[in-house]
Amino acid sequence: MGRIISVVNQKGGVGKTTTAVNLTAALTEQGKRVLLCDFDPQANATSGLGVDKHRTGKTIYDVLINQVDPASCIVETKFGGVLPSGSALAGAGVELIGAQDREHQLKNVLETLRDRYDYILIDCPPSLELLTLNGLCAADGVLIPVQCEYYALEGLSDLMATMRAIKKRISPKLDIFGVVLTMYDGRTNFSAQVAQEVRRHFPGKVFHTMIPRNVRLAEAPSHGIPVTAYDRSSRGAQAYTQLAEEIIRKG
Secondary structure, three states, X not given: OOXXXXXXXXXXXXXXXXXXXXXHHHHHHOOOOEEEEEOOOOOHHHHHOOOOOOOOOOOHHHHHHHOOXXXXXXXXXXXXXXXXXXXXXXXXXXXXXXXXXXXXXXXXXXXXXXXXXXXXXXXXXXOOOHXXXXXXXXXXXXXXXXXXXXXXXXXXXXXXXXXXXXXXHOOOOOEEEEEEEEOEOOOOHHHHHHXXXXXXXXXXXXXXXXXXXXXXXXXXXXXXXXXXXXXXXXXXXXXXXXXXXXXXXXX
């Protein structure tokens, strides 16, 4: 049975979608069956795996709101499967407000797909509203990207409070799967200090692999491919490959 992991941080620009896309590709290269559920209306994870977000046909919105079969919406790529998103998903948060069991709508969808994959990654929106709540309730664990910058821990207290509430009232098994440090610059003492501070806040939860600042990582999305396909020899590609290996070892 596959593991469902939500990639979450309500703070934008921390490498959340970059991590979701490149980890999907890296795990696929390791021989794992991986599905990326793009649950962000911006649909950047969809395009990051080489899928034209303007020509996807049915999306996760249609699955949630129009009861379309989720399996029929999956787009298989050489980098892994993707359950695409689109701008219509922005309205789903409002449309789901009156739904019965509204926080479990995504969970109900992904449970029908769990046995087909080793990993299902959910790229959540950079906010703490109903869509992200669904992403958290659907997950076995949460992967939190934290950038090695001054405001690294800003806002994470809100995420932790939300997770505690969900764990207490809705999903007792929800836990932090891991924290991954992103945008690490080994040339500065400051990045090392931030990394140390994050490890202090999340003892035993921070992955050894750190994702560096890397030009190739920034360029790859404009070509619609993961960094491992864009430049396999780059430090960014090597880091996500190592992170995938570390996640597999973690079991």
